[in-house]
Amino acid sequence: MYKSVLLFASCLVLTLHVQAQSIHGVVKDSEGEAVPGATVMIVGTGLGSAANFEGVYRIDSAPSGRQKLKISAIGFEEQFVELLVKAGQSHQVHIDLEASSTSLEEITIVGKSEATQVREQAYAVSVVEAKALKNSSADVNQILNRVSGINIRQNGGMGSNFNLSLNGLSGNRVRTFINGVPMDYFGSSLSLNNFPANLISTIEIYKGAVPIHLSSDALGGAINIVTDTRAMSYLDASFSYGSFNTQTGALNGQWHDKKTGLTFRVKSFYNHSDNDYPIDINILNTETGNLDEETTEVKRFHDAYSSQMVWAEVGVMNKSYADELMVGVVLSGNYKELQQNPYATGTSAYPVGEAETQSDIKIFNLSYRKKDLFVKDLNVRGYAVYLDANEEYVDTSSNQYDWFGDYRPDVHVTTGELGRKTHFYLNRTNFLANANAEYAISSNHNLSVNYSINRMELQGRDDFQPQNNTQFSNPNIVNKQVTGLGYTHTMLADRLSTTLFAKNYDYLIQSNIASYDGEETEFFETKENRLGYGLASTFFVNDNFQVKASFEKAFRFPESYEMYGDGLNVIPNPSLEPESSNNYNVGIRFNSISQRQNQYMFELNAFVRDSENYIRFEPKLNRSTYVNDKSVLARGIDLALRYAIRDQFSIGFGGTYLDLRNSDKASGLYGDRLPNEPYIYSNLILSYSISNLLGLEDQLTITNINRYVHDFYLKWESLASQDKSVIQSRLTNDLQLTYSLKNGRYNVSFLVSNMFDAKVYDNFNQQNPGRAFNLKLRYFISKN
């Protein structure tokens, strides 16, 4: 008894003694930024700690004596520090980590990546790290489609119209950005379905509440594509070839001189596809006007698409006055053939054989960012973009085509293939600018302000249609300004973080509406001002369990073409009101401790989007229009699960249930699901990878992607009971093999999409491609 008490007492003394000596400090990168998630381990002891948001780590009960610390973090060189731990003393050791030269390809499970940092913000956010996807021949759309809560619907192959829905809100309600610059202004030559994965560092998906630096009138969330902007030199070249003569090439490089800070950066790509995939159609008997009862397989023959872009920037990085100051120019072009009216339901009996669209875009951009400007913890950044786009739409052919690509000449001499003859030239100029400043008043208080302006001017003419000539002869102007203010407060040792923000929207639209004969125009001006606000909060129950909640009162103003028509298929609705939405999100995220061999992750988000004056597209071919639905309520959940065994096998599941309904009590359609909106979709991704297969620092990854979309009605569910149009459920399975050599310097990827050749139909019941193959080669080299 005496003995054991003594033992206990000595243990206690020992413990107290040990606890009395600790090591703490801050882990920073070469730019002085905290490295959250960096791990600091005492070599040979198994003792260690992970740095928090602020890069602060603390190891209590460090054994006394000479100790060696090992500091590691993803994207950084491992570092060792030796120190003498004195009994009963507290030791402060600050660490500066150097970015690692091979960081792009390095895979480390310990520590939090940048993506994890973003993920752990208070906003409801999903982050896709393109690192693993850079070798894949997927475009951004395909990558996004694997994120829970997102569903992308596409009319056909590469370059076709698509519609992205994020937690129940879709189309323009979800704004897309490239490095914070609104993407829609790049026009069709730079969009989610042609932007190659190579260019991307991460993709941030803000569901519901959007931080103020992504400055636009996003009603239902935002997607920010972040390209690599680190100060280093690299070259990244890829080429892919696949079914339907689909070719993509991307060449990206950066040259950075460490001494002078001089930096050249080029991003470029080329995409082409014939999109001549087979579809099943009921052939029209042109004599009787009847459609064949049996379907016949034909190839699409007028659906080719090509686009190209070069974005060159020059400037300096890592200077005392700027972390980055770059000027650049973008040249891009786009050509698309139309196989049928994009708003047609199903497959037209008379295909289109000659109508086409094209665009040329010139962009000049200036970007600046600096951390610790004048004073410490004052970070500023800004950009200015000027854009000049020329778009052309041609539908002048009088020939009448059939699905075999043959035609009868001059069948409809006065009309084109889609409607009135048109050769429409539209010039669009945009000036966008954004300025953002963040200041950390103290380690717990952070203030940010943001201002953005976006002025668009449209002017055009038509060789054939007097209506377009008149409507677009005087410039139509849209001017949006958003001023944002944000405040972030952290407490409870950074475990609770809350952001409050407000956004002031100023909106001006000036437009003309012309009568059908082009004889008369009416001038419209709409001025609106709205105040949006929100709150995002997150709490870490412990290191691996995070709870999030956010709210935003958001607004979106009608686009010019929604309100005043596009001169082609969309007819004006000048009485269109801005839409607003109260967005609520709650989420939990739980992941296994990083030391585990087998990792798991569980994320569940629930959301509500309570929208007023919901702007809905009513597709009626060339009488299509945008209307306000008085009240629409979306509720839903999305779930993401991932389990990985020894970094070799992983299984991921993402699923979404969406309850998107008309909630206008005065409406006869109260309680009805909104038409043409999928409401159950999920994906399952299995992946297996082997490293050092041939001992050449190589890695082979096999990925199987399965995606399911449940069937849904094209029109209102409660109306009618017979002949209701249904878009059938779809299940597609893709298989991808990726092989990398020399730590990712050489890469080969082979993709079989829709491997079981399922017949799938999407937007407006138009048939999507069947089985397709794609081979991609990629070369990547970098140096610091």
Next chain:
Amino acid sequence: MKKQFLNIAAGILSATIVLTSCLDDDGGSATTSHLIVGIEAESGTDILVGADDLMSGTISPVGRGVEQPAWMSFYQVGNTLLASGYTSDNMTTGYRMIDSVLTDVGSFITELGVYGIAEIDENTALVAGVTRAGFEDRVFYTIDLNTMSIISRFNTKIDERQEEGLVAWPTGMIRQKNKLYISYYLMGAGELEEAPAFSTPNSNQARVAIYSYPEMELLNIATDDRTSDIGLYSGENAIMETENGDIYSFSTSGSASYFKPVPSNPSGFLRIQNGETAFDDSYFFNFEEASGGFKINQAFYAGNGKMIVKMIKEDSTNPIYYGASFGVYPETPICYLAVADLENQTVTPIDDIPANGGGWGVAHMVHDGRVYINVCNYKTETSTEAYIYEIDPETATAVKGAEIDGNYAKSINLLY
């Protein structure tokens, strides 16, 4: 190991599929009523709904009826209801009662958009295909309703006047024995400066083209300078046959009926006597005079020498009236209903029906001497209303009947 994962994956996928039930797309409950009302439901979806009673309750497309693919117009030929509209292709679909169920009996696709359908006989329809602008042939399709297929096409420009920039827009068709009467109005083709699309610079004359049928040889273009061009864009069949085989036409002379410039001749009815190929010189019903300043907007024959007229009193110099008859729910309704007696040339307003909104044609049905008609109106800033009214043409009285659940009724038909 990998196999195990694939098994798990397959398991999860199949569970997803099994757990989520599939949509009911096997047709739902059938439409068995012989009274078919075409309704533009809220949000603009068109539905053919079977109605039990036109005079009471509500006729609703919720959970019943046949969904239409687009914004449609409906026509009846014999016992076939034809639906045609802004579908992806110019597709016309036929419906008949088969075993007491409203059944899709097939579709045909025309090269040109359909802007009018007339009866040849109960199994044959004549369909007018028209382009909306430019100098181009009009195509008249003969349709076998049993097979729902095109059996012949006839191309004609009817009365194209390239030097004036005008084309003929058909507004009505009647086959009478071996003759086909086609009324039309001269409309700007949008090709010449002085004749923009849809303008009517030369409309102070009524015109009917008369062809032999089925040879389709032009026999005559009957003209009359006492009134204006017959019919209106996308309106009711503007020529009608009475019990004794006389043909009556209506001319609107109306700015509200989409005429610009507005014809100076008065709005009224003309007659072509049974078997004739010219207007009856001895007959002109000056509607404008007889009604005290109203112009005909739409009219249809109710039997026994009575026309039901949708009429408008307009200030033709005020541009607000231009095309106003197509406004379904104007805040200030401008359309009134009246009974016009063709023989006595009198106009009796139907006071039981309030001033109401316009539209593309008038949904109506004549049955057992009574007329059933859609009347729609603006209610509040956010709501509208539509009712069926029953009119007694003899007394020019009307009774309010069933309410339409939706925007308005586009057609009322009885199929056997």
